[in-house]
Amino acid sequence: MIIWGSTGRESTCASGDFFCPTCRRDTEYGHQRVQRYFTLYFIPLFPMNTVGEYVKCYSCGGQYSTEILDIPREQIRALIEPWICGRCGNNNAAEYGECLGCRSPRRLAARPQQSRIAPPSDDDDIIEAESV
Template sequence: MIIWGSRGVTSIKARTRFICPVCQCESACDHKRVRRFFTLYFIPIIPLGTHSEYVECKKCGKAFEPEALAHDPAAAGREMQAMIEFVFLRAMTMTMCADGNLHESQIARIREAYQATTSEELPEEALQGEMKDTLRLSADASAGLIEQYAAPMNNEGREAVFRAAMVVAEADGDVSAEEMAVLMTIGQALGMTAAHMQGIVMSRRAETEATEA
């Protein structure tokens, strides 16, 4: 009698290295391919069209989807940092540009805040570009970007952005009506309630008065 069937034959497509999601470090891995073969007397003789691929970590032996080869936690971290920087910078530039008066003291606050969050000096070009973009876009358009990029931030982060924007608004001596309106737009984009924003504004006012007294 003729014995026929099909079975999967595993071959190594590539030996490479990747950041193993389980080991959380760089490790050697095999990029494997499983191909189904038509078998005769248990011997694979005809490759069938279907195949699947996976990546196997040599350290922990776990298998992952081939997408794991491109997994780069450091790149994800850098991307996240760039998003956070953008949110801070845009919120502060928005309040600075709110009433059309760009004060040297406001620019100084932005530089300080940037340095405090990133431990790097804000490049002049980046600041100029940011100001140009902010003046070109409507407050709503900028708020839309803030809303989008702030999505992964938690409440503390969002509050810190709001506070940073407020410090810039105060830096020219007073918070004008235009600056306050923009602050509220920013807070809304950050998902804060009016009561929450009011609370921060009040406590900030009390702090400033206490320092002045």
């Protein structure tokens, strides 16, 4: 009788420092990868596929999507700190997307955007002259 099957195994594929939203400070993390292994007599032999990946904080044990490594510290802080409504001045907890007082949506500070208007070129003058 042959006993075969599969099992999941975690492995750390990278590590470093990141800003943890739960700890609210820079701390060490492990980039974990979960893979499904083929087993024969309960011995894992080879990986069959990758089930998923996540980031694990070594301080608090929190698990986050890998996209958290790409988000700047300031943006994470803005999302986890309480906020004040610009319309009515009500203090709101971070988890609410709209003001509890006036129901206006939360507006995060926007980055200054570059102007999308291009300076006029010589071709623009020609087009205007032809259309008149």
